[in-house]
Structure formats: C-alpha cells, structure tokens
Amino acid sequence: MIFSEQDLSAFLDAELDEIQMQAIREALIEDEALAQRLADLAMVDEQIKQVYSSINNNKVPAEIEALLNIDQVPQSANVYQLSNWFRPASMAASVALVVGLLVGIWLPQKNNLNSAWQAQVQVLDSSLSGEAVIDEQGRTIQPLLSFVNADGNLCRQYQISEPDHSSQHLACRTEQGWRKQLSQFGLAPQVAEEYATASGQTDIMRQAISQMAVGGLLNKTQEAEKLNR
Amino acid sequence: MKEQLKSLLPQLRRFAFALTGDADDADDLLQNTVLKLLKQPQDLDEHSLMKWSFRVCKNLWIDEYRNRKVRTQASYSPEVPEAISTEDSEQAQEKANTLKQVNHAMDLLPEDQRSVLALVAMQGLSYRDTAEALKLPLGTVMSRLARARASVSQSLKQQQLEPNHDI
Numbered sequence: 001m002i003f004s005e006q007d008l009s010a011f012l013d014a015e016l017d018e019i020q021m022q023a024i025r026e027a028l029i030e031d032e033a034l035a036q037r038l039a040d041l042a043m044v045d046e047q048i049k050q051v052y053s054s055i056n057n058n059k060v061p062a063e064i065e066a067l068l069n070i071d072q073v074p075q076s077a078n079v080y081q082l083s084n085w086f087r088p089a090s091m092a093a094s095v096a097l098v099v100g101l102l103v104g105i106w107l108p109q110k111n112n113l114n115s116a117w118q119a120q121v122q123v124l125d126s127s128l129s130g131e132a133v134i135d136e137q138g139r140t141i142q143p144l145l146s147f148v149n150a151d152g153n154l155c156r157q158y159q160i161s162e163p164d165h166s167s168q169h170l171a172c173r174t175e176q177g178w179r180k181q182l183s184q185f186g187l188a189p190q191v192a193e194e195y196a197t198a199s200g201q202t203d204i205m206r207q208a209i210s211q212m213a214v215g216g217l218l219n220k221t222q223e224a225e226k227l228n229r
Numbered sequence: 230m231k232e233q234l235k236s237l238l239p240q241l242r243r244f245a246f247a248l249t250g251d252a253d254d255a256d257d258l259l260q261n262t263v264l265k266l267l268k269q270p271q272d273l274d275e276h277s278l279m280k281w282s283f284r285v286c287k288n289l290w291i292d293e294y295r296n297r298k299v300r301t302q303a304s305y306s307p308e309v310p311e312a313i314s315t316e317d318s319e320q321a322q323e324k325a326n327t328l329k330q331v332n333h334a335m336d337l338l339p340e341d342q343r344s345v346l347a348l349v350a351m352q353g354l355s356y357r358d359t360a361e362a363l364k365l366p367l368g369t370v371m372s373r374l375a376r377a378r379a380s381v382s383q384s385l386k387q388q389q390l391e392p393n394h395d396i
Binding site: 040069 | 231234235237239242243245246247252255256259260261264267270275278315324328331335346347349350351353355356369371372374375376377379381382383385
C-alpha cells in the first residue's frame with residue numbers, strides 16, 4: 001500500500017482516523033523506507049522547535065514588557081526574587097523548554113476570570129496533590145505538591161497537560177485569592193500518573209520551591225486541612 | 230486581556246521567530262502584534278485568544294514584513310543569552326549553522342505553508358485550531374502542512390549533502 005506525504009504528515013499529528021492510523025502502523029513494521037520517510041518528516045518538526053524556541057532565551061524587549069506591565073517583584077526575606085523572563089542555565093536538547101515568569105500576576109478569584117483560570121482555581125482550592133481533573137477544554141490539571149511560604153500562605157505547584165505538551169505553575173493563595181508566581185511552558189507531555197517527584201521537577205521549579213517553602217512540603221493530611229477537606 | 234497575553238507571550242514569540250527567521254524582526258513583529266491585540270480588546274477565552282493572536286501575528290507578518298521583502302540574515306539577537314555565551318564555541322557555531330539551515334529551508338516555503346508549519350509543527354496546534362486560527366479549510370491545512378514538511382525535509386537533506394553551499 002502506498003502512503004502519500006499527506007498521509008504520513010497527518011499520521012505524525014494523529015489526525016487520521018483509527019483505521020488509517022492502524023494501516024500505517026502495520027506498514028511501518030515491515031517497510032523500512034516508509035519508516036525513514038516518517039522519520040524525515042518528524043525531524044523537520046524537531047529542528048523547527050529546537051531552533052525557534054531559542055528566542056525565549058533572550059530577554060523580552062523592554063517595550064513589550066511595558067505594553068503588558070511586566071514588573072519586578074520586590075524582594076523580601078525567604079521569597080525567591082523573580083526576575084523578568086528568567087533565562088535558564090541550560091536548555092534540554094530534546095524538549096522545547098520555554099520559561100515564562102509571570103511576575104506579580106494578580107488574578108482575582110472572582111469576576112473577569114476566563115474559564116481556564118477558573119478551572120485552575122477550582123482545582124487548587126479542592127484537589128489534593130496527585131488528583132487529576134479534566135477541564136472543559138480537555139486539559140488535565142493536576143496539583144503536584146503543596147507548601148506554606150514565609151507569609152503563611154498556601155502555595156501549590158501544579159501541571160496542565162495536553163496531548164503534546166504540558167506546563168507547570170506555582171501559585172500561592174492570599175486573602176485576595178490565588179496568585180501565580182512562576183510558570184513554565186512548552187514542556188514535554190506528562191502522563192497524569194507521573195506527577196512530580198523531586199526527579200520530575202525542573203531545576204527552576206525546584207529552586208523556586210526550595211527558596212519559598214517554609215517547613216518543608218505538606219503531607220496529605222496537612223494538605224487536606226489547608227483545603228478544608 | 231493583558232494577563233492572558235502575558236501567558237501567551239512565549240508561544241507568540243516563538244511563532245514570530247518561526248515566521249521571520251530573525252530574532253530582532255521577531256521581536257518587532259511581536260511588539261506590533263501585541264499593540265494590535267491591545268487596541269482591539271476581545272472578551273475571549275484563553276484558547277480563542279490564542280488562535281486570534283496567531284492570526285493577527287501572521288497577517289501582520291504578511292502585510293508588513295513580506296511586503297518589505299526583507300530578507301534578514303539568520304542570526305541570534307546581538308544580546309547573546311548567558312546560556313549560549315558560556316557554551317563551547319563549537320556548540321554555539323553548530324547552533325548558528327542549524328538556524329541558518331532551517332531558516333533557508335523555511336524561506337523557500339510560500340507564506341501560507343510557512344505559517345501552517347509554524348503553528349502545527351512548532352506550536353503543536355491541532356489541525357482544527359490551525360484552520361480556525363488561519364481561517365482555512367481543514368483539508369487546506371493538511372495539504373499545506375504536508376507540502377511544507379516535505380519541502381523543508383528535502384532542503385535540509387540537500388544542505389547536509391552540500392555543507393559548503395552558500396546560503
């Protein structure tokens with residue numbers, strides 16, 4: 001059976017129906033030339049991701065920061081100082097790692113929230129670490145761990161997963177509601193069960209948590225008390 | 230909407246870089262995109278805003294950059310990030326070469342294929358979201374993407390075979 005470039009391209013993106021997907025899978029077992037064609041197309045995606053993601057190593061121009069009011073957070077004891085568009089010390093070669101710091105982002109708990117943020121707030125308020133919730137857009141939101149910061153506020157690391165990428169976030173609950181402290185985008189897809197252990201965390205998240213947390217991570221009982229469960 | 234745009238910024242920036250092939254041009258395009266988006270505030274959910282933002286960016290790219298027929302040299306921004314400046318110079322050179330090769334391959338694509346490839350291959354958008362973002366039929370997205378991937382693959386292979394080819 002002959003498969004066109006369009007067939008293979010759509011196979012890469014899982015955009016064929018299951019019968020077509022299965023036909024190509026079976027053909028790949030025997031047909032090395034077909035496998036090579038597919039690999040060549042997949043390599044295009046990898047090269048493009050690797051090359052063009054590198055721009056986020058550069059500091060965002062001040063003009064753009066000004067347009068979006070991206071500000072510095074004042075430094076205080078035991079709080080990790082978040083600088084604008086922090087650049088990681090190293091980049092994962094095979095994963096398009098993009099770090100975005102949402103500094104001092106005020107996201108009110110009520111009114112003017114978009115549905116995606118509302119879903120995140122709901123999960124942060126009610127789900128224990130490890131419990132995965134699927135929102136209306138089919139994204140999986142899963143708290144990973146909880147701790148208390150120097151201000152006595154509950155802080156939580158959580159991830160948002162979609163079929164081909166994920167992101168991780170750190171948010172703290174103040175009297176006025178949840179406030180994001182750190183976000184990392186463009187991470188590799190995460191399986192819901194593989195929630196963060198020390199080895200699963202990125203260096204940036206680990207560093208931020210170690211500097212913010214007072215008294216270590218909360219266990220399930222402590223977490224449930226904070227969530228009033 | 231500013232808060233939503235802040236979280237979209239890394240994705241938009243990558244997309245702008247994939248369209249322009251030059252970091253400085255990408256930031257110019259990004260700035261103009263953000264300006265245009267802020268001038269027309271929309272009450273959209275995150276997903277819809279993302280698609281709209283990509284569409285605005287692509288249209289600006291076509292209007293302002295392609296019409297100027299600017300073909301900038303593929304390069305990193307003059308502000309070399311610490312991550313790259315501390316690397317072995319051989320690795321840095323290899324990265325610069327890869328950027329040139331990929332840019333050369335992308336420059337060979339018609340605009341409509343380049344924007345589809347940037348959205349699907351790099352941003353990971355579904356065909357449906359890409360079709361909505363670019364206001365295209367689904368079948369058109371599929372065919373342009375396939376041709377774009379095949380073209381870039383061919384160009385990259387050719388450049389590997391001819392490393393001294395002047396691009």
